[in-house]
Amino acid sequence: MKSRRCHRNQLLFTFLLFFSQKTELLTAEAFTGTYGINYGRIADNIPSPDEVATLLRAAKIRNVRIYDADHSVLEAFSGTGLQLVVGLPNGYLKDMSANASQAMSWVEENVQAFLPKTSICGIAVGNEVLGGGDNELWEALLGAVKNVYKAINKLGLADSVQITTSHSQAVFANSYPPSSCIFEENVAQYMKPLLEFFSQIGSPFCLNAYPFLAYTYNPENIDINYALFEKTNGIYDMKTDLHYDNMLDAQIDAAYAALEDAGFKKMEVIVTETGWASRGDDNEAAATVNNARTYNYNLRKRLAKKKGTPLRPKMVVKAYIFAVFNENLKPGPTSERNFGLFKPDGSISYDIGFHGLKSSSADSSLLSLKAVQARGLSKSYILILTISAAASFLFLKQ
Numbered sequence: 065m066k067s068r069r070c071h072r073n074q075l076l077f078t079f080l081l082f083f084s085q086k087t088e089l090l091t092a093e094a095f096t097g098t099y100g101i102n103y104g105r106i107a108d109n110i111p112s113p114d115e116v117a118t119l120l121r122a123a124k125i126r127n128v129r130i131y132d133a134d135h136s137v138l139e140a141f142s143g144t145g146l147q148l149v150v151g152l153p154n155g156y157l158k159d160m161s162a163n164a165s166q167a168m169s170w171v172e173e174n175v176q177a178f179l180p181k182t183s184i185c186g187i188a189v190g191n192e193v194l195g196g197g198d199n200e201l202w203e204a205l206l207g208a209v210k211n212v213y214k215a216i217n218k219l220g221l222a223d224s225v226q227i228t229t230s231h232s233q234a235v236f237a238n239s240y241p242p243s244s245c246i247f248e249e250n251v252a253q254y255m256k257p258l259l260e261f262f263s264q265i266g267s268p269f270c271l272n273a274y275p276f277l278a279y280t281y282n283p284e285n286i287d288i289n290y291a292l293f294e295k296t297n298g299i300y301d302m303k304t305d306l307h308y309d310n311m312l313d314a315q316i317d318a319a320y321a322a323l324e325d326a327g328f329k330k331m332e333v334i335v336t337e338t339g340w341a342s343r344g345d346d347n348e349a350a351a352t353v354n355n356a357r358t359y360n361y362n363l364r365k366r367l368a369k370k371k372g373t374p375l376r377p378k379m380v381v382k383a384y385i386f387a388v389f390n391e392n393l394k395p396g397p398t399s400e401r402n403f404g405l406f407k408p409d410g411s412i413s414y415d416i417g418f419h420g421l422k423s424s425s426a427d428s429s430l431l432s433l434k435a436v437q438a439r440g441l442s443k444s445y446i447l448i449l450t451i452s453a454a455a456s457f458l459f460l461k462q
């Protein structure tokens with residue numbers, strides 16, 4: 065009798081423990097569609113955040129990432145319904161890791177203060193830290209992630225604000241064929257505890273994936289059609305008996321293979337950056353308007369299918385495009401300043417079905433846009449937006 069009761073208590077205890085763990089580790093989902101966009105702002109000639117909010121709504125792009133938590137953007141996005149992921153820049157990581165109260169202040173001032181009118185649904189803690197040049201940041205990343213999560217949890221926001229960090233492909237070794245991909249040896253010791261924590265809080269693995277770069281570094285050995293989602297023989301992965309007809313799917317499956325090898329078979333991969341430059345230096349021959357249009361047009365179609373990859377057919381591919389605008393103040397090769405779907409004046413860089421902020425009759429319509437927005441969008445204006453967006457989305461059904 066006694067032992068049975070004991071057993072029952074133990075069961076109850078186990079259940080409570082399970083339950084309390086569940087409630088302690090609330091999880092949020094930041095990416096609700098399949099097509100999002102990065103709103104980079106390293107430029108002195110791009111439209112105001114209010115105009116950008118109008119542009120994105122007209123294009124029906126709801127999921128947006130910024131690289132900081134600029135208050136003018138957070139205010140402009142208030143009441144728009146845009147789902148925003150804010151960034152905690154790398155420069156903050158050491159402080160946030162060393163001092164939990166700094167993480168709390170940052171979250172209070174840059175996230176909590178704008179909720180719920182601005183839909184901040186995620187915080188990207190650092191960008192491309194592991195595999196990057198600063199080893200002290202590698203050390204600080206997990207501590208910063210934990211302190212930001214603790215702050216979110218304490219404020220009761222853990223079920224609405226998701227914590228992530230994005231990785232470049234520098235964290236991988238052997239990404240060809242996809243199934244042979246593993247984490248770089250020197251990265252793995254930092255990556256595994258990070259993945260352990262993300263799996264506890266239900267966060268995905270965030271990947272910045274650029275077929276453009278892979279092709280640019282290795283044009284002799286890669287069919288550009290494979291990188292551009294065009295007709296191609298593709299590649300065959302002998303180990304898994306899977307065929308790939310485009311490079312982005314292969315890059316995503318390489319990440320799944322590395323996660324599985326590290327013991328995280330169930331973790332979802334989302335693409336937090338991908339894109340193609342429309343202009344480049346002499347050694348970036350693939351950076352042309354035509355290739356950028358082809359990549360971004362085909363990518364839109366690929367994402368609109370809401371399908372998984374060969375290795376993970378049930379995990380629908382989700383990606384944030386890089387980026388809204390060409391950014392004239394970005395350092396580095398010419399391609400870096402030419403990833404935008406839109407030019408600084410708000411017109412389209414090339415046609416993939418989106419409409420620019422201004423066609424030629426421009427400035428007056430911009431002014432009236434702002435006036436309308438100041439009053440809150442009038443019904444007739446919303447109708448116009450809807451019709452113009454619907455026209456471009458007929459074939460995509462997004």
Ligand SMILES: *[C@@H]1O[C@H](CO)[C@@H](O)[C@H](O)[C@H]1NC(C)=O
Pocket residue numbers: 163165166169
């Ligand atoms: C942590 O930050 C808070 C507020 O920013 C500051 O008052 C405190 O002295 C810091 N603690 C340490 C250990 O640095």
